[in-house]
Structures are given as structure tokens and as C-alpha cells.
Amino acid sequence: GAVVSQHPSWVxxxxxxxxxxxxxxxxxxxxxxxxYRQFPKQSLMLMATSNEGSKATYEQGVEKDxxxxxxxxxxxSTLTVTSAHxxxxxxxxxxxxxxxxxxxxxxxxxxxxxxx
Amino acid sequence: xxxVEQSPQNxxxxxxxxxxxxxxxxVGISALHWLQQHPGGGIVSLFMLSSGKKKHGRLIATINIQxxxxxxxxxxxxxxxxxxxxxxxxxxxxxxxxTFGEGTQLTVNP
Numbered sequence: 540g541a542v543v544s545q546h547p548s549w550v551x552x553x554x555x556x557x558x559x560x561x562x563x564x565x566x567x568x569x570x571x572x573x574x575y576r577q578f579p580k581q582s583l584m585l586m587a588t589s590n591e592g593s594k595a596t597y598e599q600g601v602e603k604d605x606x607x608x609x610x611x612x613x614x615x616s617t618l619t620v621t622s623a624h625x626x627x628x629x630x631x632x633x634x635x636x637x638x639x640x641x642x643x644x645x646x647x648x649x650x651x652x653x654x655x
Numbered sequence: 656x657x658x659v660e661q662s663p664q665n666x667x668x669x670x671x672x673x674x675x676x677x678x679x680x681x682v683g684i685s686a687l688h689w690l691q692q693h694p695g696g697g698i699v700s701l702f703m704l705s706s707g708k709k710k711h712g713r714l715i716a717t718i719n720i721q722x723x724x725x726x727x728x729x730x731x732x733x734x735x736x737x738x739x740x741x742x743x744x745x746x747x748x749x750x751x752x753x754t755f756g757e758g759t760q761l762t763v764n765p
Contacts, residue, residue: 571751573751573752573753577696581757582741582755582756582757582758583698583741583755585752585753588751588752630696632696632698634698636751643686643688643700643703644688644700644751644753645700646690646697646698646699646700647697648695648696648697648698649696649697649698651696
């Protein structure tokens with residue numbers, strides 16, 4: 540299957556700082572990327588869907604000013620957690636899917652964010 | 656009631672046993688995914704199904720669209736199969752979005 544990478548794999552930051560997480564599709568062009576968060580022992584929760592070159596679509600209850608998503612190219616999407624707080628500590632996972640007719644999602648390895 | 660329900664929630668097996676994990680859903684779908692999540696967190700896509708049956712190594716996935724049900728089978732289970740197995744569906748009305756089940760925690764003991 541196709542490969543999706545995330546960087547960093549884990550990050551620890553102080554409360555109030557911003558953290559950027561990168562999601563890259565390594566061997567295919569990802570027209571759509573998805574960002575999820577996952578709390579311990581829970582399933583994935585979709586935060587937003589981003590299409591290359593357009594604004595992300597956020598799920599209800601997800602603050603778009605807090606979780607900034609940029610999908611500037613067909614191989615890269617970034618999630619920036621602005622002014623992070625301890626309650627933002629979570630596991631963030633991206634997935635990517637290719638063009639029309641190719642709807643399988645390929646998942647990144649995830650980024651564990653800990654906000655102190 | 657969740658749109659996607661998995662059973663069992665937890666499953667413990669002895670090495671070599673045949674394992675079945677079930678997934679039922681309540682919406683019309685265009686595809687169903689079986690995913691594997693290891694303790695480190697990374698997710699691997701095992702299968703994407705829209706009909707019938709798929710096999711990859713010791714893993715077999717089946718789907719019955721009329722009954723809105725899918726099963727994931729693991730033959731000759733091994734401790735390295737220990738992981739959370741997640742069923743996710745792409746509803747016909749939801750574009751590319753996936754709806755996830757709660758996951759099944761599988762532990763295979765040597």
C-alpha cells in the first residue's frame with residue numbers, strides 16, 4: 540500500500556506554545572487528507588478534511604482557529620495546534636487518499652502530543 | 656446506537672486459534688475498511704471491501720452488503736497479531752469520510 544509519514548512522531552511542549560505536525564504522502568498524490576485525534580482507549584475522531592489548494596472543512600466542535608490546517612501541495616498537509624493547552628494532549632493521526640476513483644485512505648503513524 | 660458496531664470489544668486467544676471479529680453497520684456504504692492499530696499507535700489498512708471476500712496471508716475479510724455485516728478472520732493466530740482491530744465504513748452519503756467502530760482489542764497469548 541501507499542506510504543504516509545508524519546513528523547514529528549512525538550512532541551512535548553509547554554502550555555501556550557504552538558506545535559506544527561506534518562503529514563506527507565511519500566509515493567502518491569494525495570488530493571484529500573484527513574486529520575484525526577484519538578484519546579486513550581477511544582476510537583479515532585475526525586477533526587477536519589482538507590483538499591489540496593482549498594480551505595479545510597472542520598467537523599462540528601473543532602475550533603478552526605486553534606487547529607490550523609494547510610494543504611498546500613499534493614504531498615503535504617500540516618496541522619498546527621495554536622496556543623496549546625494540556626487538554627490538547629492527544630494522539631493525532633493523518634490519512635491521505637488519492638484522486639477520483641481511488642478512495643482508499645492510507646494512515647500515517649501518528650504524532651503523540653503532550654502539553655505540559 | 657453507533658452506526659458501526661464491533662464485537663467483541665475484547666478478545667483473548669491462544670496462539671494458533673482461529674479468530675473472528677464482527678462488524679455491523681446501519682447505513683448504506685460504498686466501502687468498508689478493516690484497520691489494525693498496534694500499541695505504538697500507527698494504523699495499518701488491512702482491507703478495503705465493497706463486496707464478497709478478500710484474503711491476505713492469514714487474514715480473511717468478508718462482507719454481506721444485504722445484511723450490513725462484515726467479519727475479519729485470522730487463521731493460525733500469533734502473538735504478533737495482538738493489536739486493536741478497527742472496522743470503518745464509508746457511507747454512500749459521506750464522500751470520503753470514514754465512520755469508525757470502537758475497535759476490538761485482540762490479545763494472542765503464546
